[in-house]
Amino acid sequence: MDDLLLAPVDLALLAELQRDMHATNQNMGERLHLSASQVSRRIQRLEAMGLIQAYVALLDPTLLGLNVRAFTYVTLARHGGEEGEAFERAVGGIPEILDCYSISGGADYMLQIVAASLADLSEVVLKPLTRLPGVSNIQSSIALQRIKSSTALPLTQLSRPRTVTRRARLVQRES
Template identity: 50%
Template sequence: MNLDQYDIALLSFLQSHGRATHHQIAEHVSLSPSQIGRRLQRLESIGVIAGYRVVLREDRIGLNVMAFTGLKLKHHGDSIIERFQREIAVLPEVLECHAVVGDTDYMLRIVAGSLQDLSEFVMKKLMRVPGVDSIQSNIVLTTFKRDGAMPLDRAPTRVN
């Protein structure tokens, strides 16, 4: 996939101004709004842009506890992994789930309203997911960086 300087500029702007109109993006990127529309359509169709969303602050909506949880499976067969992934996918408390290399098999980011809610989720839902062997959680005390924007100037993307 080839991204040129305009694509990179467009994507950089869009990461921090997700509600910008084509006209606003065009002013920043020095292209016409119609060119912005075509580029966005292309970037969406090739999967560079996966979607658009609003980023909510958990603490402002009552989800005051966040945990990063390492999870190990008892076994690693294809059917066990597929079932585990299906079960995790439907748990709304699990915001992210990553297969990792290291001391655990998966790393999850979980939110809950309170420590009690987190405890109940872990004991009554997460520990009961078929195939789970052990869980270790780290509770977030404070978050001081949470940008979420991709460092496009560091990406090894071919640029025309």
């Protein structure tokens, strides 16, 4: 019995939390036909399972002056080894890099970067990355207009009960 069942009400609760994290347990309970204490217990269980990783405020980058968003593809000369580790450490220390993915295809990594200007993008992020040992190619695309941006996972497609394995939860907590 290494699996835990996610009931449809759990998925509905996760959807409510994604929609409005500030909603009270009472309000969520009314929408989900649960008591506030049931909502509280279910949220605690979902947190303990590792399904809820954090509660954050989503800020508007444009209002904060971060007007440039770039998607940057990085290719290393050699795969694995110290170059990859050094690159990943460097990326972890650059706050303008919002996301870094190891990817398949023509590049090794894809980064999502925000900056105040193109000059800042170049000076603060791209120049330091090009100087890292093992980096052989960097190609960036600048976003012209945001059409859709979401942090909400598509839970509606998970309408039937799901299981979450303990192994998946452990991997989730380690990352």
